[in-house]
Amino acid sequence: MGLFEIRNPKSAIRNQLYSLFMKFAGLVLKSTLRNKRRTILTVLGLGASLFLLVTLHTVLYELQATTITAESDLRLITRHAVSIANWLPLAYKEQIRQIPGVKDVMTSHWFGGIYIDERNFFAQFADDADKLFKFYSEWRIDPAQREAFERERTAAVAGVRLFKRFGWKIGDRITLKGTFFPFDAELKLVGSFTSPNLPDEAVLVFHYDYLNEMIVKTMRTRDVAGFYVIQAESLQAVPRIAQAVDGKFRNSTAPTKTETEKAFQLTFSSMLGNVKLFIGAISAVVVFTILLVTAATMAMTIRERTAEVAILKTLGYTSGLVFTLLLAEALSIAMLGGLLGCGGAKLLYSTVDLQQLTGGWIIQLRVQPEGLALGMVLAAVIGTAASAVPAFRACRMPIAEALRHVG
Amino acid sequence: MNKALIEVDHVEKVFRRDSNEVRALDGISLEVAEGDFLALMGPSGSGKSTLLNLVAGIDRPTGGRLRVLDVEPARMSESQLARWRNEHIGFVFQTFNLIPVLTAFENVELPLLLTRLARAERQRRVQTALRLVGLEDRAEHYPRQLSGGEEQRVAIARAFVADPTLLLADEPTGDLDAHSAEEVLEIFARLNRELGKTVLLVTHDARAARHAGRVLHLDKGVLVDQPEK
Ligand SMILES: Nc1ncnc2c1ncn2[C@@H]1O[C@H](COP(=O)(O)OP(=O)(O)O)[C@@H](O)[C@H]1O
Numbered sequence: 031m032g033l034f035e036i037r038n039p040k041s042a043i044r045n046q047l048y049s050l051f052m053k054f055a056g057l058v059l060k061s062t063l064r065n066k067r068r069t070i071l072t073v074l075g076l077g078a079s080l081f082l083l084v085t086l087h088t089v090l091y092e093l094q095a096t097t098i099t100a101e102s103d104l105r106l107i108t109r110h111a112v113s114i115a116n117w118l119p120l121a122y123k124e125q126i127r128q129i130p131g132v133k134d135v136m137t138s139h140w141f142g143g144i145y146i147d148e149r150n151f152f153a154q155f156a157d158d159a160d161k162l163f164k165f166y167s168e169w170r171i172d173p174a175q176r177e178a179f180e181r182e183r184t185a186a187v188a189g190v191r192l193f194k195r196f197g198w199k200i201g202d203r204i205t206l207k208g209t210f211f212p213f214d215a216e217l218k219l220v221g222s223f224t225s226p227n228l229p230d231e232a233v234l235v236f237h238y239d240y241l242n243e244m245i246v247k248t249m250r251t252r253d254v255a256g257f258y259v260i261q262a263e264s265l266q267a268v269p270r271i272a273q274a275v276d277g278k279f280r281n282s283t284a285p286t287k288t289e290t291e292k293a294f295q296l297t298f299s300s301m302l303g304n305v306k307l308f309i310g311a312i313s314a315v316v317v318f319t320i321l322l323v324t325a326a327t328m329a330m331t332i333r334e335r336t337a338e339v340a341i342l343k344t345l346g347y348t349s350g351l352v353f354t355l356l357l358a359e360a361l362s363i364a365m366l367g368g369l370l371g372c373g374g375a376k377l378l379y380s381t382v383d384l385q386q387l388t389g390g391w392i393i394q395l396r397v398q399p400e401g402l403a404l405g406m407v408l409a410a411v412i413g414t415a416a417s418a419v420p421a422f423r424a425c426r427m428p429i430a431e432a433l434r435h436v437g
Numbered sequence: 438m439n440k441a442l443i444e445v446d447h448v449e450k451v452f453r454r455d456s457n458e459v460r461a462l463d464g465i466s467l468e469v470a471e472g473d474f475l476a477l478m479g480p481s482g483s484g485k486s487t488l489l490n491l492v493a494g495i496d497r498p499t500g501g502r503l504r505v506l507d508v509e510p511a512r513m514s515e516s517q518l519a520r521w522r523n524e525h526i527g528f529v530f531q532t533f534n535l536i537p538v539l540t541a542f543e544n545v546e547l548p549l550l551l552t553r554l555a556r557a558e559r560q561r562r563v564q565t566a567l568r569l570v571g572l573e574d575r576a577e578h579y580p581r582q583l584s585g586g587e588e589q590r591v592a593i594a595r596a597f598v599a600d601p602t603l604l605l606a607d608e609p610t611g612d613l614d615a616h617s618a619e620e621v622l623e624i625f626a627r628l629n630r631e632l633g634k635t636v637l638l639v640t641h642d643a644r645a646a647r648h649a650g651r652v653l654h655l656d657k658g659v660l661v662d663q664p665e666k
């Protein structure tokens with residue numbers, strides 16, 4: 031008995047809320063469809079803005095996305111302190127290897143050639159072929175293909191995404207037209223690999239030895255490296271190595287900058303801090319603009335209903351209930367916009383081949399649950415903020431005065 | 438004479454806006470008994486709507502005492518008044534009565550949504566009310582699909598669907614042609630005669646007076662003896 035007395039009121043309230051919702055859902059829904067064109071435009075506007083926001087959030091996420099593999103944490107990149115375009119002497123390789131904590135060093139060069147057409151952009155590296163799959167042990171390749179790659183001087187391997195994108199088959203011969211190198215790379219595709227870090231699957235690698243040979247043949251320089259990839263013995267050694275390497279070459283003609291591979295990728299995708307700030311600023315402007323536009327629309331929608339509010343109140347609806355109904359109406363419109371924007375982003379980015387669409391610049395955009403949640407919360411906040419003040423005003427106005435406004 | 442449902446005792450209503458002062462009701466006194474059909478007539482601006490609004494508790498007097506159905510609306514809070522209106526008062530305006538996005542049925546159902554009545558019971562009552570005003574076949578029509586007279590009849594159905602004691606109407610025939618006006622007045626008369634509703638009807642339509650049991654004339658905020666006769 032006692033238990034029931036405690037429990038009943040609660041479930042009674044819940045039932046009441048439920049039946050309240052059911053009773054007025056029709057009224058709210060029909061009200062949102064009152065001015066169909068305006069509602070559709072509001073929903074589309076909100077949807078587009080939230081789509082943009084979710085996209086920005088996802089881009090930011092992808093920029094910072096870490097390679098989850100433990101192997102990548104053990105890798106460091108040493109490059110010229112001035113910029114990646116400045117090359118390093120090949121002699122550094124042996125000197126770096128001597129540094130305590132360094133397990134091995136691999137030479138690497140950015141090729142940046144054009145495959146048929148400039149739009150077919152993808153990352154191309156010339157690496158020590160015998161070391162590639164030791165350094166990138168998270169990459170999975172058929173052992174026979176790996177062996178073929180290591181054996182043939184002009185062999186190349188590429189991620190499965192590139193194979194798919196260009197319809198390549200094993201054994202195909204391709205030409206990468208040199209851009210800052212005065213020669214073309216004539217390569218034979220001997221293997222394809224997969225990687226847990228999906229952007230890696232859009233990378234092509236060929237022999238550093240082949241590149242160096244061409245450099246020697248055509249340029250007045252020799253034995254240069256674009257950068258070095260260092261494999262550390264342990265995680266603890268990583269910071270020490272970075273300091274030691276840069277210390278060693280500080281006063282040389284080619285000072286270095288050594289950082290973890292992750293940090294290196296971030297510098298590659300421009301200054302992340304600035305990007306973040308930039309994206310944050312755009313997002314703020316988008317949110318603020320859509321809030322203003324929505325607020326203007328909601329204010330208009332609610333002002334037009336002054337008479338209706340007065341009628342409902344005359345029928346015995348309390349100001350609180352009318353306020354709730356108006357807010358529910360604005361919220362459903364806003365949430366619909368939210369669903370459209372967030373759902374649209376999720377759907378688009380998971381079905382469209384971005385790599386194809388963007389010519390390789392964007393490998394993938396994985397919309398995060400937090401991004402979707404952020405979008406929906408913003409939709410709710412915008413809906414509430416945009417309608418609360420006009421709804422409050424409309425409900426607070428005395429009935430007699432509201433009627434005079436229209437009558 | 439039946440018990441007084443409405444007691445208006447030296448009621449005043451002064452509207453102040455900036456330095457302007459409008460004395461809409463100037464110490465007016467009257468009583469309406471249960472079962473009365475009272476027509477309130479008078480020229481525009483004489484204070485008819487003001488009086489009706491005070492009785493319905495949608496405005497408050499600035500002086501005097503007003504008792505309606507044994508309570509003093511002036512002493513009640515907004516939410517108490519809302520609930521009280523829902524239970525005891527049915528109100529019909531001259532225009533803008535119906536919510537345009539709702540069907541006739543849904544408009545009539547609005548007051549019942551505030552009650553604990555189950556859906557089936559609400560439906561039964563709405564249908565009964567619509568039948569009484571002769572619009573049972575228009576239940577699914579939207580206001581824009583109805584004529585002015587039909588709209589007013591839907592508004593009347595909504596006013597009495599919750600079975601209130603008192604029906605108030607502010608110039609309900611003001612926008613209607615003669616035929617529709619007659620239909621509307623006939624409905625009020627029937628509600629008064631057959632269901633025993635007390636009706637207080639504001640009008641400046643002389644025809645309305647024929648249906649009413651009593652006619653009062655208001656001019657410049659005070660009751661006057663019948664001016665034209
Ligand atoms: N809210 C208000 N503010 C100022 N004056 C008002 C207000 N409501 C009514 N009045 C004035 O009170 C007088 C009576 O108005 P009302 O009751 O509407 O007259 P009726 O309904 O008889 O035409 C008019 O002079 C009108 O201008």
Ligand SMILES: [Mg+2]
Binds near residue numbers: 485486487607
């Ligand atoms: Mg009036």
